[in-house]
Amino acid sequence: MKVELCPEDMLLEYVENRLSGKFDAVIRHEQYLKYLPRGFEPSEEFAARWQTMVSAAVKRFVSSTFGLRGFLFDINGYTKRFSPADTDFWQGLEFRFSHRGAERLYEQMLRRVTSEEPLFPVALPADALLISICHNDFSLYSFPWLAKNSANWLIKACHITWQRVTPTQVDWQCFFNEPANVELPLREFLIERAADYLAAVNTLVKAQFPAALFGHTPRPCRSIEVTLDQRQMNLPHTLAFIAGFVASVRKAVAYWSGEGCVCIDDEKFIAGAPKAYGLDLEFEAFNKGVVSIVENMNEKEQIYESLIRN
Amino acid sequence: MSRSYAIRIPIEVLLSESLRNRLADFRLNFPLLDILPPERMQEMLKKRLIAAGFQETETGLVMPAPSGQTAIFDPATMEMRLSIAVPEAHRANVYEESIRWMEDQIKQALAAGRVLNSAPGSELASSLAEQMSELAVKARAAINAVLKDVYREAIREKAGQLGSVSNVSESSDGSTFRIRIEIDA
Numbered sequence: 228m229k230v231e232l233c234p235e236d237m238l239l240e241y242v243e244n245r246l247s248g249k250f251d252a253v254i255r256h257e258q259y260l261k262y263l264p265r266g267f268e269p270s271e272e273f274a275a276r277w278q279t280m281v282s283a284a285v286k287r288f289v290s291s292t293f294g295l296r297g298f299l300f301d302i303n304g305y306t307k308r309f310s311p312a313d314t315d316f317w318q319g320l321e322f323r324f325s326h327r328g329a330e331r332l333y334e335q336m337l338r339r340v341t342s343e344e345p346l347f348p349v350a351l352p353a354d355a356l357l358i359s360i361c362h363n364d365f366s367l368y369s370f371p372w373l374a375k376n377s378a379n380w381l382i383k384a385c386h387i388t389w390q391r392v393t394p395t396q397v398d399w400q401c402f403f404n405e406p407a408n409v410e411l412p413l414r415e416f417l418i419e420r421a422a423d424y425l426a427a428v429n430t431l432v433k434a435q436f437p438a439a440l441f442g443h444t445p446r447p448c449r450s451i452e453v454t455l456d457q458r459q460m461n462l463p464h465t466l467a468f469i470a471g472f473v474a475s476v477r478k479a480v481a482y483w484s485g486e487g488c489v490c491i492d493d494e495k496f497i498a499g500a501p502k503a504y505g506l507d508l509e510f511e512a513f514n515k516g517v518v519s520i521v522e523n524m525n526e527k528e529q530i531y532e533s534l535i536r537n
Numbered sequence: 538m539s540r541s542y543a544i545r546i547p548i549e550v551l552l553s554e555s556l557r558n559r560l561a562d563f564r565l566n567f568p569l570l571d572i573l574p575p576e577r578m579q580e581m582l583k584k585r586l587i588a589a590g591f592q593e594t595e596t597g598l599v600m601p602a603p604s605g606q607t608a609i610f611d612p613a614t615m616e617m618r619l620s621i622a623v624p625e626a627h628r629a630n631v632y633e634e635s636i637r638w639m640e641d642q643i644k645q646a647l648a649a650g651r652v653l654n655s656a657p658g659s660e661l662a663s664s665l666a667e668q669m670s671e672l673a674v675k676a677r678a679a680i681n682a683v684l685k686d687v688y689r690e691a692i693r694e695k696a697g698q699l700g701s702v703s704n705v706s707e708s709s710d711g712s713t714f715r716i717r718i719e720i721d722a
Binding site for chain 2: 526527530531534535
């Protein structure tokens with residue numbers, strides 16, 4: 228029996244499955260992957276099909292990620308709020324998908340037979356978003372990489388939303404550390420995400436030390452929940468980390484609502500965001516509950532905690 | 538009636554990699570005040586530590602510790618390195634009908650690089666962490682006690698360099714220790 232294999236069709240099917248969330252789906256003729264050429268050379272016809280499929284899928288992904296959440300935009304010096312349902316939201320946002328994205332995903336498709344890691348960094352920012360979606364892993368591209376490659380704010384927002392964090396490691400803290408380079412739509416969103424992160428930590432603290440946050444219910448997340456990669460936490464380390472994290476958020480908020488203002492009136496949106504999204508409340512509850520636990524721990528308990536919880 | 542058999546559980550499935558690393562090398566750092574030149578301070582500290590029972594070796598000053606535990610202090614870096622011997626495997630008794638299930642669990646955990654939290658011997662992690670905490674507290678107490686003596690001696694020496702010492706008094710109030718030195722002008 229002869230089987231005709233078309234790498235382009237196989238790649239399209241592979242990517243289509245992954246874009247629809249079927250990460251374990253088997254593609255047709257998957258058992259013959261080892262006979263495919265290692266290099267991928269797309270035809271012109273493929274390029275057109277690729278663009279159509281990928282652009283629509285990525286827009287769908289963005290819309291389902293953010294729903295009707297409004298982001299702040301600078302319109303002629305005034306602050307306006309648009310959600311992915313508004314046409315203005317997409318103004319000036321360009322997703323340039325190149326053949327590199329297809330090549331990386333082709334390498335990823337063949338990975339189980341070649342055992343070779345795809346050359347992930349060789350891609351454009353939009354390709355990076357597509358690859359991360361298909362890979363279901365938003366840690367493949369770091370924020371410095373996205374900044375260096377001039378990723379638009381929406382690509383960064385997707386990575387901020389989906390990237391996993393731990394109680395003592397939040398990669399998107401870099402935006403608070405260098406607030407001057409942060410685009411306006413990201414600013415309020417980052418504050419909301421910081422509040423979501425604190426709420427997630429508080430939920431974990433409550434699970435581990437039920438009496439610690441007595442009387443406080445962590446704020447439910449309005450969009451995609453922050454995923455904490457660690458189910459156990461080292462309380463003294465987390466306390467120190469979160470104090471530094473919140474200090475960096477507050478410093479950034481002070482900058483964005485002061486000398487770093489973009490519009491005439493964006494300051495009032497940013498200055499009120501920590502309270503509006505519950506960041507202050509979550510931090511206060513965390514601090515009150517955890518400081519007393521850590522203070523009551525003696526040195527031996529603190530060392531034990533640091534050993535056993537890491 | 539079921540019989541129980543002793544099986545060997547690899548340590549990798551009982552202790553996480555980070556815990557194994559920290560049990561093998563846990564470090565404590567101490568500050569050393571510059572009352573006198575650093576070389577002199579280190580010399581005094583070394584002398585006092587040896588007097589307190591530390592043994593001088595090529596790797597540093599070894600604090601007396603129970604078998605299987607080591608605590609080595611380096612006066613040059615003011616760092617204490619602690620370690621606890623971790624066995625390669627843990628022997629546990631398992632009923633014969635559970636042996637196959639247990640072995641599968643171990644195989645899967647080894648392949649996935651995860652720790653079995655409810656396996657026989659899983660209490661080993663907390664027991665070793667407890668031992669390390671005790672050792673660390675003991676080591677810190679030993680060094681702090683010696684440092685107090687070193688500071689006392691260094692202050693007196695420093696005062697002697699400034700003039701003729703007429704009176705020295707010491708007092709302690711909870712965790713605060715005071716030395717008062719009067720020098721004739």
